[in-house]
Amino acid sequence: xxxxxxxxxxxxxxxxxxxxxxxxxxxxxxxxxxxxxxxxxxxxxxxxxxxxxxxxxxxxxxxxxxxxxxxxxxxxxxxxxxxxxxxxxxxxxxxxxxxxxxxxxxxxxxxxxxxxxxxxxxxxxxxxxxxxxxxxxxxxxxxxxxxxxxxxxxxxxxxxxxxxxxxxxxxxxxxxxxxxxxxxxxxxxxxxxxxxxxxxxxxxxxxxxxxxxxxxxxxxxxxxxxxxxxxxxxxxxxxxxxxxxxxxxxxxxxxxxxxxxxxxxxxxxxxxxxxxxxxxxxxxxxxxxxxxxxxxxxxxxxxxxxxxxxxxxxxxxxxxxxxxxxxxxxxxxxxxxxxxxxxxxxxxxxxxxxxxxxxxxxxxxxxxxxxxxxxxxxxxxxxxxxxxxxxxxxxxxxxxxxxxxxxxxxxxxxx
Ligand SMILES: Nc1ncnc2c1ncn2[C@@H]1O[C@H](COP(=O)(O)OP(=O)(O)O)[C@@H](O)[C@H]1O
Ligand SMILES: [Mg+2]
Numbered sequence: 001x002x003x004x005x006x007x008x009x010x011x012x013x014x015x016x017x018x019x020x021x022x023x024x025x026x027x028x029x030x031x032x033x034x035x036x037x038x039x040x041x042x043x044x045x046x047x048x049x050x051x052x053x054x055x056x057x058x059x060x061x062x063x064x065x066x067x068x069x070x071x072x073x074x075x076x077x078x079x080x081x082x083x084x085x086x087x088x089x090x091x092x093x094x095x096x097x098x099x100x101x102x103x104x105x106x107x108x109x110x111x112x113x114x115x116x117x118x119x120x121x122x123x124x125x126x127x128x129x130x131x132x133x134x135x136x137x138x139x140x141x142x143x144x145x146x147x148x149x150x151x152x153x154x155x156x157x158x159x160x161x162x163x164x165x166x167x168x169x170x171x172x173x174x175x176x177x178x179x180x181x182x183x184x185x186x187x188x189x190x191x192x193x194x195x196x197x198x199x200x201x202x203x204x205x206x207x208x209x210x211x212x213x214x215x216x217x218x219x220x221x222x223x224x225x226x227x228x229x230x231x232x233x234x235x236x237x238x239x240x241x242x243x244x245x246x247x248x249x250x251x252x253x254x255x256x257x258x259x260x261x262x263x264x265x266x267x268x269x270x271x272x273x274x275x276x277x278x279x280x281x282x283x284x285x286x287x288x289x290x291x292x293x294x295x296x297x298x299x300x301x302x303x304x305x306x307x308x309x310x311x312x313x314x315x316x317x318x319x320x321x322x323x324x325x326x327x328x329x330x331x332x333x334x335x336x337x338x339x340x341x342x343x344x345x346x347x348x349x350x351x352x353x354x355x356x357x358x359x360x361x362x363x364x365x366x367x368x369x370x371x372x373x374x375x376x377x378x379x380x381x382x383x384x385x386x387x388x389x390x391x392x393x394x395x396x397x398x399x400x401x402x403x404x405x406x407x408x409x410x411x412x413x414x415x
Contacts, residue, residue, distance in 0.1 A: 364414065
């Protein structure tokens with residue numbers, strides 16, 4: 001019987017809300033005993049950016065990253081600690097290689113998922129003008145943008161192949177706006193994608209390790225109102241399909257902290273945005289679902305460190321494509337077979353058992369915390385630093401109400 005201490009590192013950008021909450025939860029977790037009777041304790045620390053000797057040994061067992069997608073120094077630090085020191089990463093820069101929509105679309109289409117018709121068009125104005133002009137003159141085949149649009153069909157979406165945060169996304173109804181949008185795309189590489197018209201539900205799934213939460217999302221609302229608190233907004237079958245698609249894409253690319261978007265029209269589920277490294281988990285966006293996200297991050301971090309889960313960062317399409325390429329399997333049969341691979345990858349059964357048998361105390365601890373003055377302070381600080389002064393009272397009340405409603409529901413569930 002031994003006792004080991006596990007240090008979780010946080011690699012952060014501008015946010016202070018969820019890290020403070022996560023730190024509180026980790027510190028309140030206490031000692032966890034594994035099946036063999038060994039004890040585990042946990043601590044958490046924010047990582048600073050500084051020179052590092054490639055041979056130094058970091059003290060972290062696991063790192064949650066929300067920075068390295070954008071900044072190269074911490075990205076290279078992550079690669080070093082993954083390659084040399086076996087630090088477990090959520091997410092790994094080695095999997096960022098495919099952290100754009102394009103690769104996810106390609107994989108999903110091969111897997112038979114219902115991605116709308118999508119075409120990648122060449123740059124309007126590439127970065128390196130002089131060389132491009134020469135190369136383009138030799139090798140770029142002139143193309144008729146209107147013909148491409150006719151193939152995709154109007155209305156369509158033009159959006160960056162690697163986009164995020166709706167930058168450069170436009171909905172296009174006719175040839176005139178098509179040409180304007182392409183001219184304005186300048187140095188961005190763009191997809192044209194058929195629009196899923198008149199969909200019933202915009203389902204946004206947030207996945208953390210083996211867990212996925214599907215939320216009812218309305219992109220036309222302001223930030224504080226995009227996620228509505230609603231349960232059972234999808235039929236059980238469609239809900240299960242949306243969860244499966246998220247888990248499948250994440251297991252395929254080895255993403256363990258990702259958000260995914262599907263548009264549900266009737267019984268049909270269309271994936272549109274499936275590669276969001278370092279997804280937003282702010283209180284002000286997730287509100288009611290924020291405690292779930294924090295608990296899932298906590299549970300997955302504890303599971304990975306206490307059980308010594310081995311990170312896998314290489315993509316291995318072989319077992320997936322073996323199913324994908326079979327003509328005798330229906331769409332539903334393929335999804336079920338992919339789901340089984342995803343379960344294997346995430347070690348879902350062992351994870352569930354670990355949560356049930358080792359982390360039973362976390363639910364009560366978390367709801368106590370979310371009802372506490374400590375948490376309320378974080379909530380108030382976050383709201384006052386996010387909204388203009390004249391909106392502080394309104395939004396403090398708004399978020400307090402949503403979090404209180406989660407606490408009530410959670411108390412009911414636990415009773
Ligand atoms: N094929 C599509 N059909 C309908 N709406 C779409 C489609 N593609 C994008 N959209 C709309 O545009 C928004 C931004 O597109 P998305 O692909 O999610 O880009 P980003 O990565 O910038 O979030 C989506 O949230 C959705 O509202
Ligand atoms: Mg999106």
